[in-house]
Amino acid sequence: MAAAVPAVRRLLDDGSGRRPRADARRNVERLVAAARRAAAEGGEITAHEIARRAGVGVGTFYRRVGSLEALLEAVLGEVLEEITAKGDEAMADPDPWRGFTAFAFAYIRLRNELCDVNQRLGDVLDHSRAALRDRVRDLVERAQRAGVMRTDTTWEDVAFLLVAASSTGPHTLGLRAGARQWERNLQVVLDGLRCCDPVPLTGEPPALPA
Template structure:
């Protein structure tokens, strides 16, 4: 039997195999959308009341439709990590290994910069829930890095394990030592990181310097 492929399907699945009512599915869809927004804005520490409020349903509906708060968080994080994995797989199919690595880097760092909860999860929060997905992601990063190195596009004195730390560092906060980040700050940071990884020529930087 096929496993549920979406967050909503995963949360609605039960051993009886009964098809959920349309209104039940709509409520779960609203709760999942609310949970993804909460993960991005406030991180992984949200409450059931917060998600119900964002979804416009009562907390009783939350507990009728969702197995547990942990199950909702796990399902949302797994869905996002599966999306990252899909980006990495497409990058690995790019005929230009350097272009593929850069495309993955942009998507990965954008997600870290724009989602507080995903940044926390990739940094070790909820590791017990995500161990297999994180292992799979490490393997994908290793393949992308080693492919770019084998093609002569990337410095070979850098271990693949360095790269996730460099990408994480590019996803900066909005302020530091009294300076305000520019509108494309994480993109500028990432371009500098990628130029440091690249074997030959640097590329032009986007955006403007911090103020």
């Protein structure tokens, strides 16, 4: 997980231009990190739970971040920025397929966290997805021009395929998902998109409960 600098900066900026106290910054950093852990783990996202995870009192929570919604909006904006930055890094990779693959894995990992927070807020930052659409389109079209991705799919197809790979419930047909199920799913999707040899799968396959 990346350092929570953008979210912390948003929450500490009161418009005065004054440098925040060190203890205030530490508390906000803890709250941002706790909110992201709760979202990533599928845990309860409430002021009391986040304060507990951060090791601060509820009074400190509200004094430092104002409200649960303000904290989650800052976290959501931070995750969106991280996904966009991963797209920029992928575009800078001289190998189009390697760049796209790195983005795909980072995107799904961060998207799962993003969706947990965004669902709690009711899609308040839906408009920010335009930047993500641009990154997916650019990466797909670059890989296709380089001849490393099949050209009978569109970038819109790829967006849906990435979401399908990430949508892994813990059980299906009486089977229990492997610990890295979404990674296996994604590798199969990537091999289906690639014009070359498949890459060995990671993790273990699903199994019946013991």
